[in-house]
Amino acid sequence: MSPVILPRKTGEGNREAVEGASARINPDLEARPRLRRKMSLPEILLWQAIRGRKLSGLLLRRQHPVGPYILDFYCAPARLAIEVDGASHETRADHDARRDAWLAEQGMRVLRIPALDVLKDTGLENVLESIARAAAPSTVSGGPPPPLRGEGSR
Numbered sequence: 774m775s776p777v778i779l780p781r782k783t784g785e786g787n788r789e790a791v792e793g794a795s796a797r798i799n800p801d802l803e804a805r806p807r808l809r810r811k812m813s814l815p816e817i818l819l820w821q822a823i824r825g826r827k828l829s830g831l832l833l834r835r836q837h838p839v840g841p842y843i844l845d846f847y848c849a850p851a852r853l854a855i856e857v858d859g860a861s862h863e864t865r866a867d868h869d870a871r872r873d874a875w876l877a878e879q880g881m882r883v884l885r886i887p888a889l890d891v892l893k894d895t896g897l898e899n900v901l902e903s904i905a906r907a908a909a910p911s912t913v914s915g916g917p918p919p920p921l922r923g924e925g926s927r
Contacts, residue, residue: 815891816845816857822901829905840879842872851908852881859888882907 812820812835823833823846837847839854846855854876858869873883884907890896 813857813859813888815859815888818897819846819855819857819886819891819900822897823904828901829908831905831908839881840875842875848904848908851910853904853908854881854883855904856883856885857888857891858885 816835820835822828823831824835826832831848832850833855834847834849835845837844839847844854845857847853848855856869869885876883884904886900886903890900893899
């Protein structure tokens with residue numbers, strides 16, 4: 774059987790040719806363009822602050838597919854998934870726990886950020902510091918996080 778080449782639709786990323794692709798495509802992948810257009814306000818504010826390597830030079834992707842899931846944001850070098858949890862996550866705790874366990878099995882860490890933390894007056898700055906610490910090379914390898922600005926030896 775020859776590989777199936779799936780057509781690109783406007784606004785979608787590249788699709789690879791794979792054997793039997795039509796039977797194995799994650800239906801959630803079709804939702805990526807819609808999810809990018811329908812981001813919540815906290816997701817939009819966070820994306821504006823981190824896109825284009827604005828945060829410590831980190832390359833972060835939004836609405837990134839991993840296995841059966843689409844992550845809010847993902848930092849590949851740190852294998853870090855960043856999820857902005859709004860009110861809907863309160864009723865999806867079981868789903869989130871299964872998702873986190875599956876991601877951990879794949880060697881990824883999950884940083885869950887309450888949406889309200891992004892919206893607070895000084896919350897976004899604190900969220901950005903948390904992401905930078907979680908993605909720092911010393912924390913990726915399991916070492917202690919780097920000292921915050923103004924801390925540590927001089």
